[in-house]
Amino acid sequence: MLRLEVVLYLLASLVLAWIGGWFFVNGYVLSLGLDCAAWSALTVWILVRSVRAGFRAGAGGTEAP
Numbered sequence: 227m228l229r230l231e232v233v234l235y236l237l238a239s240l241v242l243a244w245i246g247g248w249f250f251v252n253g254y255v256l257s258l259g260l261d262c263a264a265w266s267a268l269t270v271w272i273l274v275r276s277v278r279a280g281f282r283a284g285a286g287g288t289e290a291p
Contacts, residue, residue: 235268
């Protein structure tokens with residue numbers, strides 16, 4: 227089963243891609259750049275959270291008794 231974060235990321239990506247396409251078609255270059263920056267920030271945030279969660283899960287399993 228997909229995690230809620232993944233589902234929200236996919237939904238946000240779909241919305242940001244649609245908005246970016248609208249900006250591109252209508253010639254709003256600066257807004258398109260800001261949309262791409264928001265998309266990149268969202269991607270990095272999800273990746274960082276996933277890596278941190280993985281480290282926390284891995285560290286919990288390797289503690290000495």
